[in-house]
Amino acid sequence: MLLRQIFHGELPQLVMFDLDGTLVDSVPDIAVAVDEMLTGLNKPLAGVEKTSYWIGNGVPVLVQRALRDASYEEHDIDFDSEFYRDQLEVFSKAYDASCGKYCELYDGVVDCLEGLKALNVPLAIITNKSERFTHDLLQSLNLEHYFGMVICGDTLKDDLGHVIRKPDPAALLHVVDHYQAQPAQVLMVGDSRHDIHAAKAVGILSLAVPYGYNHGEPIEQFDPDYLVPSLAELVQ
Numbered sequence: 001m002l003l004r005q006i007f008h009g010e011l012p013q014l015v016m017f018d019l020d021g022t023l024v025d026s027v028p029d030i031a032v033a034v035d036e037m038l039t040g041l042n043k044p045l046a047g048v049e050k051t052s053y054w055i056g057n058g059v060p061v062l063v064q065r066a067l068r069d070a071s072y073e074e075h076d077i078d079f080d081s082e083f084y085r086d087q088l089e090v091f092s093k094a095y096d097a098s099c100g101k102y103c104e105l106y107d108g109v110v111d112c113l114e115g116l117k118a119l120n121v122p123l124a125i126i127t128n129k130s131e132r133f134t135h136d137l138l139q140s141l142n143l144e145h146y147f148g149m150v151i152c153g154d155t156l157k158d159d160l161g162h163v164i165r166k167p168d169p170a171a172l173l174h175v176v177d178h179y180q181a182q183p184a185q186v187l188m189v190g191d192s193r194h195d196i197h198a199a200k201a202v203g204i205l206s207l208a209v210p211y212g213y214n215h216g217e218p219i220e221q222f223d224p225d226y227l228v229p230s231l232a233e234l235v236q
Ligand SMILES: O=C(O)COP(=O)(O)O
Pocket: 018, 019, 020, 021, 054, 055, 056, 057, 058, 059, 062, 126, 127, 128, 129, 130, 192
């Protein structure tokens, strides 16, 4: 079993998963909401492919990227501008409606989670997705019960009140501390450079999947410790 090979015959103390692009092919739901926002602005639709390049840094940045692509000026899409905030809400309402509708779990995900559950390995999610959407998505896919902890892109804040998102490793450390695990005995599973960078920053082994969203670039370039075509391989 790959999981035991990684930890020299032992089981890890904790496995942390990214969500979008790792467990769930969520871009169809997100693209519908992006396109609804763009339609309201009389701009061309972005579609699934473009939207998939913009995913990875959370909804606020995704909306900013979509508006920038639609040729809006930087000052219009500043996080504090009224126009940007209005469009963020337009997107969010559209995504409230589409979230969980068209997305699918990737092959091997349920086998992997069931296998890890049978081994009693504690599992957590660390996603840059906002809380507003994450819990609905996990419930609609019947995934929530696998995870002891779910940290979203707006769950934690730093001392200055700024939200903590990957590649900042603080969310990973928060979960590791909660489980009183040793970083060297923990695995981070993800699809993007942000997952790999966050894990590497704190000495956590990383396992990547090649099928998700990494801003259109192959994840191999970011040097994950392991790469598997399907998560089922972890527990087979
Ligand atoms: O919402 C995003 O942009 C990315 O979410 P993820 O961290 O689960 O991949």
